[in-house]
Amino acid sequence: MLLAQALVNGILLGGLYACIAVGFSLIWGVMNLINLAHGSFVLLGAYVTAMLNQAFGLDPFLTIPFSGGVLFVLGYVIQRGLVNLVIARSVFTTLIFTFGLNMLLVNLLLLAFTADLRGITVSYAGIVWQLGGVRIPSTRVAVFLAALLLTALLSLFTNRTRLGAAIKATSFDVDAARLVGIDVDHIYAATFAIGAAMAGAAGSLIAVNLPFSPVVGDFYTMKAFVVVVLGGLGSIPGVLVGGMVLGITDNIASVVLDPGYRDAVSFTLLVLVLVLSPRGLFGKRFYAEIKA
Amino acid sequence: MLRSRPERRTAIGQLAAGGLFAATVGGAFVLDGYWLRTLTEVFLIASIAQSINIIAGFTGYAAFGQVVFFGLGNYAAAIAMTTLGAPFLAGAALGSVVCAGFAMVCGVPLFRLKGHYFAIATLGLNEAVKAVVNNWSGLTRGGAGISLPLPPGNVIGNAQAFYGAFLTLMWTSIAVVWLLGRTRFGYACRAIRADEDAAAATGVNPLFYKTGAWMLSAVLAGWAGSLYAYWQSYIEPSVVFNMDVSIEGFVVLLLGGAGSVFGPIVAAFVFQIVSTLAWGQLLIFHLGLMGILIMLTVLLLPQRSTWAERRGVVVAGLMFAGRLVRARP
Numbered sequence: 115m116l117l118a119q120a121l122v123n124g125i126l127l128g129g130l131y132a133c134i135a136v137g138f139s140l141i142w143g144v145m146n147l148i149n150l151a152h153g154s155f156v157l158l159g160a161y162v163t164a165m166l167n168q169a170f171g172l173d174p175f176l177t178i179p180f181s182g183g184v185l186f187v188l189g190y191v192i193q194r195g196l197v198n199l200v201i202a203r204s205v206f207t208t209l210i211f212t213f214g215l216n217m218l219l220v221n222l223l224l225l226a227f228t229a230d231l232r233g234i235t236v237s238y239a240g241i242v243w244q245l246g247g248v249r250i251p252s253t254r255v256a257v258f259l260a261a262l263l264l265t266a267l268l269s270l271f272t273n274r275t276r277l278g279a280a281i282k283a284t285s286f287d288v289d290a291a292r293l294v295g296i297d298v299d300h301i302y303a304a305t306f307a308i309g310a311a312m313a314g315a316a317g318s319l320i321a322v323n324l325p326f327s328p329v330v331g332d333f334y335t336m337k338a339f340v341v342v343v344l345g346g347l348g349s350i351p352g353v354l355v356g357g358m359v360l361g362i363t364d365n366i367a368s369v370v371l372d373p374g375y376r377d378a379v380s381f382t383l384l385v386l387v388l389v390l391s392p393r394g395l396f397g398k399r400f401y402a403e404i405k406a
Numbered sequence: 407m408l409r410s411r412p413e414r415r416t417a418i419g420q421l422a423a424g425g426l427f428a429a430t431v432g433g434a435f436v437l438d439g440y441w442l443r444t445l446t447e448v449f450l451i452a453s454i455a456q457s458i459n460i461i462a463g464f465t466g467y468a469a470f471g472q473v474v475f476f477g478l479g480n481y482a483a484a485i486a487m488t489t490l491g492a493p494f495l496a497g498a499a500l501g502s503v504v505c506a507g508f509a510m511v512c513g514v515p516l517f518r519l520k521g522h523y524f525a526i527a528t529l530g531l532n533e534a535v536k537a538v539v540n541n542w543s544g545l546t547r548g549g550a551g552i553s554l555p556l557p558p559g560n561v562i563g564n565a566q567a568f569y570g571a572f573l574t575l576m577w578t579s580i581a582v583v584w585l586l587g588r589t590r591f592g593y594a595c596r597a598i599r600a601d602e603d604a605a606a607a608t609g610v611n612p613l614f615y616k617t618g619a620w621m622l623s624a625v626l627a628g629w630a631g632s633l634y635a636y637w638q639s640y641i642e643p644s645v646v647f648n649m650d651v652s653i654e655g656f657v658v659l660l661l662g663g664a665g666s667v668f669g670p671i672v673a674a675f676v677f678q679i680v681s682t683l684a685w686g687q688l689l690i691f692h693l694g695l696m697g698i699l700i701m702l703t704v705l706l707l708p709q710r711s712t713w714a715e716r717r718g719v720v721v722a723g724l725m726f727a728g729r730l731v732r733a734r735p
Contacts, residue, residue, distance in 0.1 A: 142522075205521050206470065210660065213649075213653055214698070214701040214703075215697065218697035219697075220697075221694030221697065339529075340530075374537070381534035382530075385527050388519055388526070388527045389515040
């Protein structure tokens, strides 16, 4: 029964993980850029939600357009003004750059919101369904469904719109994209903005389920890493499966071993998947090929 | 007879290296406690940077989680000295064996990866080891950390001893990198960085050299860790497996230039002084300032610049540091 509960919790958490990771995956897949500030973007979204909830009593789920919007603009500006300048450099240069960006964002969040743990309790948080001895909290289900919906929207966007097609074209071959008249700088900034907006939206969902503070961002960046590596780059279904696998392993490891070993298990899983199948479970060719 | 220009530059370089060596050694006898401590930290960062230089600079593999060896060196020395009651040198030797062995065992599978994937795998490795150390309370005492036996002797004598120990480590790591630039082993590593397939085609076994380079760099980072544990006399997982250690090493390497002997020393000095003073003066914005400086370092430095091109930036950093030193209350 404990395992069944862990499985259900894992699936519900997995949806949230997938939503956090999908923006990270987009940015990595299109620009070959690993954004170490992703976790801070997520938290920024959570704080936008917390502020709107506090000031206007707005339901967290209704704040998603705002958290997404704020992060979209911020993401566009950061990519256009800063990251585009170093995007063509070596692996560790861009990693260090986004690490520095993350330090700055964490400090700004600390200054603005202090280090206190925050959380939002919605009026329907007490509703919990029982299913054969397994407890299913309604907020977790709502977050799970919202996460799936957001991920599906992103999938529709990249597959059905002109901008989505341009982003894909740029990711396949930058030079060819330039030849057909695509403004690569703009596409990169738009991609980063969409990735950041997805992070912000995921942050709103986190605010409903979990406590947060400015220093927990790295935790979510790491989760995004593992999910993307598990699922493989360039595949949105892959991210969903990766999120589920990580959510389930996290919860099962907490039950079978000890909650403290949860991270050890998920990072061992990360290294194993990288070594055994670097392209992940669903990774596609052409998305940030496995080369330096 | 007049010497040609490159020869003269080499001669000047050797003279300057000798002068710097003498100055750093002499410093142990004239500096006060504050500067002994600050420079000891400078030597620590410079050693980590050279350790990263071997794997990232020579073979081109960005081992972002290199701090894992620093942490393992810390814990090997601490466990040897407390649980086993061994002397420090035995603990540090154990640290070397652990680090080299760990690099070898992990290197064989991880070197199938390249670029970002390798960088992330090393990051994951560090997080996994950190989590295990945090939870294996029987061996590591978990999050409570380990207190080491205090070194015998008086305070200033110990400060001088650790200054000397880290100084030796730094010059050793510089010598290793210098030698690497002139030996068959180093050439093989560079060939791998330039084009791994071509290197393999000419008879260089990439896996052998990559793993060997990583073991060498792991041992240096491990020694830095063991010394750090004895110096601090208290360690905990969140400090010694902190990614900031790797980042500082990479930034110093970036700032100082991978091929240079002086660059990383001067860069480590600038970085440490700015960091220390920023702590003192801008407590609430320390992290943000370091973030901005890291981004500026990346933005301002040309990708494959020589020491001559970097000099301006480093000199500006030194002047900035100097102003902060004078402003120190």
